[in-house]
Amino acid sequence: MKKDFLYQEISQNIARLIKNNVLKAGDRLPSVRMLCTAHGISMNTAKRVYLELEGQSLIESKPQSGYFVSGRRKLLPLPETSRPLPAGSEEEPEQLIARVYDNMGKPGLTLFSIGVPDQRLLPVARLNKEMIQATRRLSGGGTAYEELQGNEKLRLAIAARSFSWGGSLREKDIITTAGGMNALSFSMMAVSKPGQTIAVESPVYPGILQLARSLGLRVLELPTHPRTGIEPDALKKVLPQIHLCLLVTNFSTPLGSCMPDTHKREVVKLLAERNIPLIEDDLYGDLYFGNSRPSCCKAYDKTGHVLWCSAVSKTLAPGYRVGWVAPGRYKEQLLQLKLSHAISSSAITQEVVAGFLESGRYDHHLRKMRRTLQHNCDHYTQTIAGHFPPGTRTGRPQGGLTLWVELDKRINTTDLYASAIRQHISIAPGRMFTLQQQFENCMRLCFGLPWTDELQHKLQQLGRIAAMQL
Incomplete structure (x- = not known):
């Protein structure tokens, strides 16, 4: 209880400094080690402080650089830590998985659902x-x-x-x-x-x-x-x-x-x-x-x-x-x-x-591809922040190909998939990624597609379809 109280107290103090504009957008925060020394806490407690502030979109981490007060970019809160049941029933969503992966290769579809890089990103x-x-x-x-x-x-x-x-x-x-x-x-x-x-x-x-x-x-x-x-x-x-x-x-x-x-x-x-x-x-x-x-x-x-x-x-x-x-x-x-x-x-x-x-x-190929994927991921998160319904949360991957999106709990992404596919948009509903009854308001989007005005329009359209589920 003492550790929990200390971590909450430190994170609340930093949050207050940010909200009162004492710490301004772009300001660099102390390193994890410096936070440990300043407050006499463990590395795990210090990291927990920053993860909590990151989850509130008050700060952001930059690879190899440290933690900074969030700038002008609109950052949505992080998805919640998953809490699967320790002995949940095992039920594989076979039909849903088959429906989503059956879209591979079909012309005319925007495949946010398939986690592979588009061939235009490959040499x-x-x-x-x-x-x-x-x-x-x-x-x-x-x-x-x-x-x-x-x-x-x-x-x-x-x-x-x-x-x-x-x-x-x-x-x-x-x-x-x-x-x-x-x-x-x-x-x-x-x-x-x-x-x-x-x-x-x-x-x-x-x-x-x-x-x-x-x-x-x-x-x-x-x-x-x-x-x-x-x-x-x-x-x-x-x-x-x-x-x-x-x-x-x-x-x-x-x-x-x-x-x-x-x-x-x-x-x-x-x-x-x-x-x-x-x-x-x-x-x-x-x-x-x-x-x-x-x-x-x-x-x-x-x-x-x-x-x-x-x-x-x-x-x-x-x-x-x-x-x-x-x-x-x-x-x-x-x-x-x-x-x-x-x-x-x-x-x-x-x-x-x-x-x-x-x-x-x-x-050489990887250097070019990584720049493109980071660029794409930033565009995805900003578009979602501006065009998806209230209550949306997004992951903040520092690499890879996919973005996890958590929507308002009233939105069922299996139903959202059915509505989106009629508009030639394919997503991967969250229920695909578990054997338990969870993640039904979540989805995975692949950002391995070249970013274009048309792709941005499709992502905005997906946000509008999601809002209609409320």
Whole structure:
């Protein structure tokens, strides 16, 4: 109670200074460490103070720079931290998921619903040239089977890039797969048995829920903050109940949350002490908006129990289906599964991606893509702030592809989807991202579409349709 009182008192004092214009728009706030020293509080309490003020739209964080009093941009409040039931009923919204994903490829639709970058954001021409060169380099033009562990040149490039997030992987630590979901699938099969319990974020990507259910796993959804991800204390409480954990640690979909380094380190330690495997889905880590890439849980793995999974599906070429996993102590199980289920990965697309990474073109492409995505995200949040009904809250992702929008509780986004699709607008209703009866007033929007006047009009139109639900 004393800690709660202190955190509330400090946040209220700072809020008062901002509202009384003592602290003005653009003013830099003390660092978290300085706040600790000034008030004699812990790092966690100091961070909680700033998260509370951020949730009230009084301050904003800037990657690698710190916290500032909010400027002229209109910032909506953050969505609430999720509070799934500890033992909720598991009910997969299969029909809703099928309806939304059936829209892929349909002409004339504005696909806010599908979390992939538009092809206009991808270096298609350069990839096509790399494809021609790859057929010349490979024996038989890429028609032969690749070795079981995967293209060595690609694995070397991935290992070298691991230094950017604090890793120290070698090519022999990595196994290539047919995309990110294939990496997650093999990882789940390697470390679990039917009837066991897997802990995940809430909300979470529906493909993860579907995969877990198909393997006979029970799903336990964890409370999740829209900025910092799962709460380590909540994970600690359920450790005796779970057998494995799967987390999207960097810019998760749909929330866009990114776990702080302290949380990642603590989660790895908690799970290692119980010998519980952690499957880390790092699909979005390269899409950061700040000055440096966030770390991964794998960087803190001293026992080999973290299985780090990633792919180029969200950054370079969704259709190439090139992914990988660094499975740690579970390498032999992964290799056996790949042999049984796939024999080999696609030789030609692995070679193309390897060449792209090796040449430096990938980093050049990423720099351009990140600028575009940050620009898009800012436009989305400002348009929503100006044209959506009162009571709307939005996430503030510092990377990734998606924005989580929480509407007035009277608005059901499954009904909103039905109304919007008649106007050729597709959204992803919040109910898709859980097995429980929650998030029914929420939705996920992808900002991987090129920002145009037409797209802005569609987003404004979506706000008007939402207002009609009240």
